[in-house]
Amino acid sequence: MSVTGSCEVCLTETVEHTCDRCGNLVCERHFDQTTGFCSECTTEMSGGPEPQEEPPADTDTDTHIHRF
Numbered sequence: 414m415s416v417t418g419s420c421e422v423c424l425t426e427t428v429e430h431t432c433d434r435c436g437n438l439v440c441e442r443h444f445d446q447t448t449g450f451c452s453e454c455t456t457e458m459s460g461g462p463e464p465q466e467e468p469p470a471d472t473d474t475d476t477h478i479h480r481f
């Protein structure tokens with residue numbers, strides 16, 4: 414793995430930060446200075462890629478709606 418100056422996320426040329434978790438080189442836009450992690454690690458640690466779905470409503474008996 415060669416260390417060159419390109420963001421692991423958007424492949425921009427200007428990178429000035431290194432993720433303290435996965436070690437990826439990221440640009441300023443994809444680096445969270447608060448945590449010191451890249452945007453992917455920050456997103457992964459803040460709940461994951463899957464959004465929370467609303468609880469299934471079991472009120473409609475006349476219309477069949479696909480679950481999930």
Ligand SMILES: [Zn+2]
Nearest residue numbers: 420423440443
């Ligand atoms: Zn970037």
Ligand SMILES: [Zn+2]
Nearest residue numbers: 432435451454
């Ligand atoms: Zn990272």
